[in-house]
Amino acid sequence: MGRTLISWVSEAWNPIVGCSRISPGCKNCYAADLPLDPKFKKLWQYQAVKKWDGTIAFVKKELYRPFRWRNPRTAFLSVTDIAHENVKRHELSQVLAVMALTPTHIYKLLTKRPVEMRHYFQTLTTTELFKAALEFWDEDLISKRAWRSVKELERYFAELALPLPNVWLGVSVENQDYTWRIDELRHIDAVGKFISCEPLLSPVNLSSYLGICPGCQSCDFRGGHRIGKSVANWIIAGGESTRKKSDSRPCNIDWLRSIVSQCRQADIPPFVKQLGSNPVQFQYVQGNLLQSEGDNLILPYKTKHRKGTDENEFPIDLQGCQILPDYHRVLATVSS
Numbered sequence: 440m441g442r443t444l445i446s447w448v449s450e451a452w453n454p455i456v457g458c459s460r461i462s463p464g465c466k467n468c469y470a471a472d473l474p475l476d477p478k479f480k481k482l483w484q485y486q487a488v489k490k491w492d493g494t495i496a497f498v499k500k501e502l503y504r505p506f507r508w509r510n511p512r513t514a515f516l517s518v519t520d521i522a523h524e525n526v527k528r529h530e531l532s533q534v535l536a537v538m539a540l541t542p543t544h545i546y547k548l549l550t551k552r553p554v555e556m557r558h559y560f561q562t563l564t565t566t567e568l569f570k571a572a573l574e575f576w577d578e579d580l581i582s583k584r585a586w587r588s589v590k591e592l593e594r595y596f597a598e599l600a601l602p603l604p605n606v607w608l609g610v611s612v613e614n615q616d617y618t619w620r621i622d623e624l625r626h627i628d629a630v631g632k633f634i635s636c637e638p639l640l641s642p643v644n645l646s647s648y649l650g651i652c653p654g655c656q657s658c659d660f661r662g663g664h665r666i667g668k669s670v671a672n673w674i675i676a677g678g679e680s681t682r683k684k685s686d687s688r689p690c691n692i693d694w695l696r697s698i699v700s701q702c703r704q705a706d707i708p709p710f711v712k713q714l715g716s717n718p719v720q721f722q723y724v725q726g727n728l729l730q731s732e733g734d735n736l737i738l739p740y741k742t743k744h745r746k747g748t749d750e751n752e753f754p755i756d757l758q759g760c761q762i763l764p765d766y767h768r769v770l771a772t773v774s775s
């Protein structure tokens with residue numbers, strides 16, 4: 440029989456809050472606006488970082504939350520960049536220690552600062568994680584576990600192997616200028632790796648990172664066949680969305696199509712999250728491209744949903760492209 444399917448509940452988990460803008464993808468950062476949202480007005484951590492100037496808030500209380508999740512979840516740190524220069528190393532290590540102690544959940548860490556991320560993971564040790572765990576260790580809160588005592592905790596970390604099997608690392612690539620971030624990702628040891636092309640601001644060719652031939656003699660320079668291993672196991676793509684629709688930079692649906700097609704060539708799952716608030720499309724006549732980019736005949740692609748997240752409104756060939764990675768298969772591939 441086939442594999443058991445687990446339906447993963449995804450969860451925003453934010454023990455670290457705050458960031459600052461570093462590249463074009465950050466321009467309309469949704470997280471930067473959260474402090475103004477009435478829902479977050481009462482949370483000190485959002486008010487502390489509201490200038491979005493790189494001030495970082497560490498929310499120790501949040502560290503205990505994953506211990507209370509009963510079923511496996513996928514958690515995403517959504518309002519920070521863990522590799523931001525102002526994130527304190529001993530605090531980040533506490534976050535990683537929680538991940539190490541809750542191996543049934545999958546954690547996804549996305550960065551626009553892969554050099555710093557690489558440095559952190561290349562120098563991380565299990566001893567450091569153990570010491571970090573001692574900083575939040577609280578018998579009353581975490582005692583109903585196999586490791587009830589500090590001694591058992593120490594043993595747990597001593598037996599732990601890095602990289603952690605439940606931590607996925609990713610980099611943002613919003614346009615072709617930032618594909619270098621994937622080069623850094625390539626050199627970080629992680630069980631699962633992903634690329635986030637969101638907000639997608641231009642066409643992006645990832646072939647050299649996905650092990651796809653750009654064109655050689657044996658394929659008559661058509662390209663597209665696999666010639667090597669892909670750096671990433673998963674790619675997320677989506678257009679930009681903003682509160683005010685007109686603030687969004689346009690995303691051409693063909694850019695999304697191209698990413699999906701590259702994923703297929705590399706045999707990795709794509710996840711088309713949304714078309715964005717301002718999707719546009721080229722004009723085709725009988726399957727032939729009528730206009731090139733830059734022409735004023737690129738037309739808006741209308742959706743009812745403000746962010747274009749309703750998959751039923753996607754062009755038919757982009758439906759069914761919201762695929763999650765097979766976390767267990769990736770882990771099995773790495774450990775075999």
Ligand SMILES: [Zn+2]
Binds near residue numbers: 652657659661664
């Ligand atoms: Zn070829």
